[in-house]
Amino acid sequence: MKTTGLWSRFGANVTAYGTTLIFLIPVYILINLSIRPADDLTPPVIPSSRPTFDNFITAWTTSPLPGSILTSLIVTSISCLVVLVIGTMAAYPLARSTSRLSTGTFYFFMIGLLLPFQLALIPLYIQMRELGLLGTVWALIIVYSGVQLPFTVFLLTTFLRASIPLDYEEAAQIDGCSPLMAFWHVVVPLLRPAIGTCVILNSVGVWNDFFTPLIYLSGSGQVTIPMAIFQFVGQYTTNWPLIFASLLISMVPVLTLYLLFQRYVIQGFAGGLKG
């Protein structure tokens, strides 16, 4: 909304910066605490008098973080790729076919957006145990491939319906493309913005998920990043500077990704949900 007048503009700026500062206080405490020695007991709002990077070195060398980054990378990339491939394939006929069966199938997928994962948790747990996949990254990859699918199908289908006119495929077919070629060479490239949104939202979701690895990886040597944090915090309950250093390390990958793609993350987040 437009605010007119110098005073109201001034007020809006002050409020906006004040609010942002409030949002930044926890971040300031996080950084400030991570660079102070454990025996420094001054309140966390006072800048550290003896800043040190020792906590980061200790956290990196004694926590399971280094290995967990690799595990998280494997799980996130493979499951997001699988979701994207099968999701795009499914979204195309769902968006284009107007038959009742197709509409029904779309809504059937959408039910998955509402179902809490907890309901499928135990049967899947037993299933993974029987397959011998419990404690391996494969259990996670399979679970995420299914759980992330409804959202991806929803986003790609609505995007296809709303933003890609049939004319393109029509033209391609008149030029001699088979339906499959028209899909691959015409539709998939046009879907790129929605695919980008799916990649970002799915990978942030999988990367940060704690509940699923807590169930399917616990007891095994393999850990994802949130699990590594969980174990590390359990081990050093009172050494907050050390814990905060490890929290910061764990945030670096996802925050870097966010800052690089922040415009698309925010756009995708808003636009993707707008349909």
Added chain:
Amino acid sequence: MSSSGVEVPTRSGVPPVAAELSKSRRRRRRVRSVGRDLWWLILPGAAVYLYVVVVPTFQGMQGAFTDWSFATVGAPNFTGLENFTRIFNTDAGPAVLRTLQLALVVVILQNVIGLALALLFNGRVFGRNVLRTIVFAPMVVSALVVGYLFKYIFGPPGVGGVNQVLAALGLETVDFLGNPTTAMIIIIVTVLWQSIGGNMVIYLAGLQGVPAELEEAAALDGAGYWKRFWFVVRPLLAPAITINLMLGLIGGLKIFDQIFALTNGGPGNQTQTIATLIYSYFSQYADYGRSAALALLLAIGIAILSIIQFSVLRRQERNS
């Protein structure tokens, strides 16, 4: 949305137009079959969806009515509603109520504050893109990490950040997480700090769809800020409100990571919610039946609330 003033070609009008229309309609029908020719593209997705989501969900629903546990050999026995009566006779009854309260408070605050922030950051604020980026950033960080960060900030006297500041200022310290009421407030604050950027962004996207001319016209007619907001902006934000309320409520009912990190359901089980209890029945007691029964309650709750919300909000969207 009436089309008065727009010339609509009718079939009884000029014959060539009609012919052209029916031709394009025929062609359209032919191309529509693209989807049907390629129906098999759905198969891999449908298979994974059925295997990971649908079938286990049904099995979980069945399991809710059995004495299923870690020790069960062979098929578990059907026990009817026993799991549900046990749930309501133990600490889960209050947890169900608490979950509803938590979700409700979170969703209201998310939308009020999220909308206020969106209005603020949509105005003429210097460097507003940077500010938006900062407010949204917690969204992409793991909820568990955020939980631990706030666990320190609101930790007990002598340890917690806020308490150290209070002590340094000579004020009385508070054991925030040791008291059920303040612990719930801290859980809400933590969830809000992390999630509000997302609500703000959805509202910002909605505000982009509000034409400046409309607002200017209203301003010329003498409408003040609140009148303009209520009668011009708010109706156009209806879809954004719907999405934020739906996602907020579903998310609010499922909050797990932050509680797990902050209180792990304590003190004395007084911050347990459905999500944390499902996990503790599963992991501590390996009582699969009870865990599944609770998950079923969560699913039913989400379904009912979503349906109510969806129909109410849809009607409102149509009215405005």
